[in-house]
Amino acid sequence: MNALISTALSGVLMMFAGLFVxxxxxxxxxxxxxxxxxxxxxLAELCTLQGGSRTLYGMITVTNFSVLFNAVAFGATLLYFMxxxxxxxxxxxxxxxxxxxxxxxxxxxxxASSFSSLLMLFLAIEIISIPQYIxxxxxxxxxxxxxxxxxxxxxxxxxxxxLLMGITLIYGATGSxxxxxxxxxxxxxxxxALCGVILIAFALSFKVSAAxxxxxxxxxxxxxxxxxxxxxxxxxxxxxxxxxxxLFHGAFTGTISKDWQLLLALVTAATLIIGNFTAVFQQSxxxxxxxxxxxxxxxxxxxxxxxxxxxxxxxxxxxxAYSIATIGIFAVLIKMKDYTFDGxxxxxxxxxxxxxxxxICLLSLAGIPLTAGFFAKYYVLTAAVQEGNxxxxxxxxxxxxxxxxxxxxRVIMAMYFKSGEPGVEEMNGRFKFLLxxxxxxxILLGVFPGLLLQFA
Amino acid sequence: MLTVxxxxxxxxxxxxxxxxxxxxxxxxxxxxxLASLAVTIAALFQFRSAxxxxxxxxxxxxxxGAGFSVGLDGMGMMLSLLTSISFVLIFIxxxxxxxxxxxxxxxxxxxxxxxxxxxxxxxxxMLFYFFWELALIPxxxxxxxxxxxKRIPVTFKFFVYTFAGxxxxxxxxxxxxxxxxDHSFSYASFTTAALPKETQSCxxxxxxxxxxxxxxxxxxxxxxxxxxxxxxxxxxxxxxxxMVKMGLFGxxxxxxxxxxxxxxxxxxxxxxxxIIGIVYASCIAIVQSDxxxxxxxxxxxxxxxxxAAxxxxxxxxxxxxxVQFFNHGINIIGLWIIVEIIQDRLKVKSLNELGGIxxxxxxxxxxxxxxxxxxxxxxxxxxxxxxxxxxSGLYQYNPWFMAVAxxxxxxxxVYTLNMVQKVIFGQPNQLTETTTDLRGNELLxxxxxxxxxxxxxxYPKPMLELVQSTTELVNKVY
Numbered sequence: 001m002n003a004l005i006s007t008a009l010s011g012v013l014m015m016f017a018g019l020f021v022x023x024x025x026x027x028x029x030x031x032x033x034x035x036x037x038x039x040x041x042x043l044a045e046l047c048t049l050q051g052g053s054r055t056l057y058g059m060i061t062v063t064n065f066s067v068l069f070n071a072v073a074f075g076a077t078l079l080y081f082m083x084x085x086x087x088x089x090x091x092x093x094x095x096x097x098x099x100x101x102x103x104x105x106x107x108x109x110x111x112a113s114s115f116s117s118l119l120m121l122f123l124a125i126e127i128i129s130i131p132q133y134i135x136x137x138x139x140x141x142x143x144x145x146x147x148x149x150x151x152x153x154x155x156x157x158x159x160x161x162x163l164l165m166g167i168t169l170i171y172g173a174t175g176s177x178x179x180x181x182x183x184x185x186x187x188x189x190x191x192x193a194l195c196g197v198i199l200i201a202f203a204l205s206f207k208v209s210a211a212x213x214x215x216x217x218x219x220x221x222x223x224x225x226x227x228x229x230x231x232x233x234x235x236x237x238x239x240x241x242x243x244x245x246x247l248f249h250g251a252f253t254g255t256i257s258k259d260w261q262l263l264l265a266l267v268t269a270a271t272l273i274i275g276n277f278t279a280v281f282q283q284s285x286x287x288x289x290x291x292x293x294x295x296x297x298x299x300x301x302x303x304x305x306x307x308x309x310x311x312x313x314x315x316x317x318x319x320x321a322y323s324i325a326t327i328g329i330f331a332v333l334i335k336m337k338d339y340t341f342d343g344x345x346x347x348x349x350x351x352x353x354x355x356x357x358x359x360i361c362l363l364s365l366a367g368i369p370l371t372a373g374f375f376a377k378y379y380v381l382t383a384a385v386q387e388g389n390x391x392x393x394x395x396x397x398x399x400x401x402x403x404x405x406x407x408x409x410r411v412i413m414a415m416y417f418k419s420g421e422p423g424v425e426e427m428n429g430r431f432k433f434l435l436x437x438x439x440x441x442x443i444l445l446g447v448f449p450g451l452l453l454q455f456a
Numbered sequence: 457m458l459t460v461x462x463x464x465x466x467x468x469x470x471x472x473x474x475x476x477x478x479x480x481x482x483x484x485x486x487x488x489x490l491a492s493l494a495v496t497i498a499a500l501f502q503f504r505s506a507x508x509x510x511x512x513x514x515x516x517x518x519x520x521g522a523g524f525s526v527g528l529d530g531m532g533m534m535l536s537l538l539t540s541i542s543f544v545l546i547f548i549x550x551x552x553x554x555x556x557x558x559x560x561x562x563x564x565x566x567x568x569x570x571x572x573x574x575x576x577x578x579x580x581x582m583l584f585y586f587f588w589e590l591a592l593i594p595x596x597x598x599x600x601x602x603x604x605x606k607r608i609p610v611t612f613k614f615f616v617y618t619f620a621g622x623x624x625x626x627x628x629x630x631x632x633x634x635x636x637x638d639h640s641f642s643y644a645s646f647t648t649a650a651l652p653k654e655t656q657s658c659x660x661x662x663x664x665x666x667x668x669x670x671x672x673x674x675x676x677x678x679x680x681x682x683x684x685x686x687x688x689x690x691x692x693x694x695x696x697x698x699m700v701k702m703g704l705f706g707x708x709x710x711x712x713x714x715x716x717x718x719x720x721x722x723x724x725x726x727x728x729x730x731i732i733g734i735v736y737a738s739c740i741a742i743v744q745s746d747x748x749x750x751x752x753x754x755x756x757x758x759x760x761x762x763x764a765a766x767x768x769x770x771x772x773x774x775x776x777x778x779v780q781f782f783n784h785g786i787n788i789i790g791l792w793i794i795v796e797i798i799q800d801r802l803k804v805k806s807l808n809e810l811g812g813i814x815x816x817x818x819x820x821x822x823x824x825x826x827x828x829x830x831x832x833x834x835x836x837x838x839x840x841x842x843x844x845x846x847x848s849g850l851y852q853y854n855p856w857f858m859a860v861a862x863x864x865x866x867x868x869x870v871y872t873l874n875m876v877q878k879v880i881f882g883q884p885n886q887l888t889e890t891t892t893d894l895r896g897n898e899l900l901x902x903x904x905x906x907x908x909x910x911x912x913x914x915y916p917k918p919m920l921e922l923v924q925s926t927t928e929l930v931n932k933v934y
Contacts, residue, residue, distance in 0.1 A: 313519075368619075369589040382630045398627055402620035409612065417600050417608050450517050 001054065001062050003042040003070040003110035010034040011103035018096030028085040031099040035081060038106070039074045042067055058178055061116040065312065068455050069113045069242050072316060076235050076323040077106060079441075083331035083434050087227040091138050098138060101131035102231060109239035113246070118167045118177040121243060125163060125207060128239055129156050132232055136224040148223025155216045159206035166199030179247070185254020197252050197260050201267075204247070207240040208297050211270040218278075221290035226339075229286065230330030233293040238319035241297075245304050245315055257307070264305050269396050272298035276400040279407045286339045288407050289329065292365060295404055296322050299380050302397060305390065306383035313453050314379030320452060321372035321445060325361040328438040331431075332358050337423030341410050345420025354427065355415045357435040362408040364442045367401055372445035377401065379449075458499040459510050459526045462536055463573045465492050466543075470566030473559055481562035482551065488566055489543040492573075496540040503533050507925070511579070521633075521640035522582035526574075531708060531778055531926040534919070535576040535701060538785045541904075542697050543569050546690050548901045549793050553800070561602060564594040568694060575702050581629045581641040584710065585622070591699065592618055595691060604686040611686065614679040621666035621676075628662035632714065646714045653717045660718030663711045664726065670703030671759045674733035684752035689796040692748070696755050696792065697785040704759070704777065707766050708926070723767040727853075730767070731861050733760035738867035742874070747798070747805045750875055751791050754831065757864050758784055764861055765846035771927050773849020778923035780842030783830070783912065787839060790827040790905040794820065797898055798879070802887055807875060812884025817893040821880040823902045828876050830909045832869045838912035841920075 010031075017030050045067050048054070053063040081099075088095050108127030115121045133156065137149025167177070173193035174182050184193040206213040221229045252260060275295030282288040300318050303311035332354055336343050348355035364373035381397065384390045414420075445452060469488035473481040502509055511527030528536060543565070555561045571591030578584035592615065599611035629641070635655075636645040651659070669676040684692050712719050719726075737756035744750040762780055765773040797820065798813075799805055814821035826837070833839035843865070851858040894902065912919060 363593075368593065369586045374589075378626070378630070381627065382634070385627065385630045386634050394627055398623040399620070401623055402616060405616055405619055406612075409615070413600070413608055413612070416597070448517065450519050453519050 002045045006038040006041040007107035011100045014096050014100035024089045024095050027096045042070045059117045059120050060114050062114045066114040070110050072320045073109050080327045084227050087334045091225045104131045112243035116179050135228040139225045144223040148220045152220045159203045163203035166196045169196030179251040182251050185256040204244045210267050211274040214294050218290045222287050226334045234323035234326045268301040272400040276403045284339045302380040302384045306387040308383050310383035318376040321376040325364040328361040335425040341414050344414040345418040347415040347422045357439040360439040366405050366408045370446045372442045375449040459577050461495050466566040467570035470563045473563035481559045485562040486547045489547050493540040525579040526577040527579045530923040532576050538782050545901045548897050551897045564598050568594040579643040598691045599687045602688040607686045610682040614683040617679045621669035624662045625666035628659050656715045656718030657721040667703040667706045673730050673763050681749050681752040685748045693789045693792045697789040726767040727764045730760040730764035734864040741871040745807045768850045768853035770849050772845050774927040776842045776845025779919045783838040787830045807878045810879045811882035814880040816891040819894050828872045832872045836913045838909045841916040
């Protein structure tokens, strides 16, 4: 609850801040302070929950899990503000509005992590999506940015329609929006409800960019200003996943789970294969990261399919590991003049520290031990192995993980083993320090994942 | 506690080395490796009096049931001895060499030592996997940054191969972990998991492929000759002397005790693959003209024999393998040292351009002959006892397998003696006339190796005693 209120208020605050604070540096400062307050307010809720849950009018149920996920999302956003907040200024005039939109997305995410009614789910998804359409098109001078925005908006509204249709069908079958009262998995499955579940699964697959609903992702991520791609590909995607997992693990259990499990297993396999294989052929690091985000979504989908304690812990760890590493890489990418792989040639010689941090983040995305990404992958794979009948999917996932090494290591090879004169903006000491902090978090979570999971 | 020190010393000094300049990293590398050797020797004494005191265990990720459990049994002791001696030798040999970005070079070398020690000491499946991967990363960077012309694609192939293999092993580890009654990664839970036979025979392949790629045995060996050829020679020494033992070690420590029935079902297949590797690699070695590739293929042949002997799995063959772990490591590092010296002096690695070195570098020639004899396991050299035991064990398992594998010895003599002949005898040419004999540090390193070869060749008893506990244990489980 606190998270939802504080982020929404911070969003409004940021809009007004644009009126009164003229200095752009101070706007960033205000945003960071507001986010810190949101973070603290969110954690404060743990004391009132005391391990139980708190329900509001049957619409919202806040649990420890919601609070923990919000903390991960806010923490990643904090890192993002500090690393890339200055890049907001380069996108356009309305810096404070961009921050406001990010806060609104965060309030959508806190709703997604705590909804207990299908209506709230719909609201959460919409609150997450609409600011993104604006952010995608925020670089008004670039036609690619406008194209990204329009494409995202059209495809996004279409999938929202499908989501709404699914909700309607489920309402028709059960007569309720409340997750606790749905009970579609008890006894015989009504065809109406099954159609509804499948439509919702498709709509949410679109939001998390799972294949074959992923076609918007590369264009939108590539066209949007890099600084916003960084946010959309990480925290926002994790937020959509949390909605996914809450809904499917909370409402669609029982006899119906077998039906959608198979469906989603096929979607996952397609996502893993398409994401990883296409990423191999990219020439631009930014586009590679877009496909990598599809590939990583495939791994996160494993935890949606598998019902277990591991799956829930896995999604939290995955969200944290993936978001932090990707935010770190994007922070460096934004400073680069040339986004192609060749643009990174010789970076290790010019900026050894930055190259080292980027390497650690890339290793984490590839899932090499000692980095957070390893345990994230470990948890979701364990969840899938535990499920028993998904062994074929696990093998596909593992092969895809090996393929992913190829495109992540291309960046490392460019930085370390090729010589060149990389065009890179000036990086000040504070930025480098924050990069080191990012790498430290990645390694810390990679050695002691318990630091995060003890709360789950 | 000593076991933890063996991992910590190279880890900490490695991280420090990144920040040093000038000759600092070089000195630190030597000091660190000597310190590791001293700790290993201390551990060896403790192993004789109180072997349990080398085990150490504490919580790591309690949520997962993974602990930081390390310990050394006879096999682990042997391999840590090999690791620490090898690193001392390597650092002595490259002491006069100047590397570009020396701080990173020495740091990565030390980190790879830490990873290797971790693999050999881990008594927890998760920890084992962790170190298994970690040993790979520094080596990847070492090869890619300081290797030969084709280093980037070659080492990348090496990395992807081994990474894919290890991921399969990870799936196997996860599966067994979920079957353990107490959901734990500890060695004890894994070995008592007692899975049904069908499951074991499926899981066998997940582990076997990972280990087979690392060894490497046929048909998973294609990364190896290229990588050995392209790597800087000190790294090749680490790869061929120590890292290949990771795969063999994995089979003995994890595969046989955890999946005994799986190994039983597939042992014939594994042995046949190993034997194909022996004959195939030996034949290719005969026609090689590149010095480094020849030794690389010879290594595949030797590893094939060890792998066959492991899967024959009787007490004699295992004893032979464990003794050979150490001896093969020492011998092949000796060969690489000579390759490194020749390459450093003459800048060629084709055998056809060499010849007549004996006249100009008599001491080097003598050392090469002795090490080559050890490489083909002549009696009175250290290689003999290990190969003899392995063949005898293989004979007990199946005489036909032994007969075919025995071809490897004959072919081995052919290519090794051929190599010796081409390098040190024959007509000297303009290039080889410029050869100078060994310098002090090289003499020291090779002298140590030859001393080990001769002493263990005549008196192998200490080695056999050291590994006795391990062979008995493995057989009991089987």
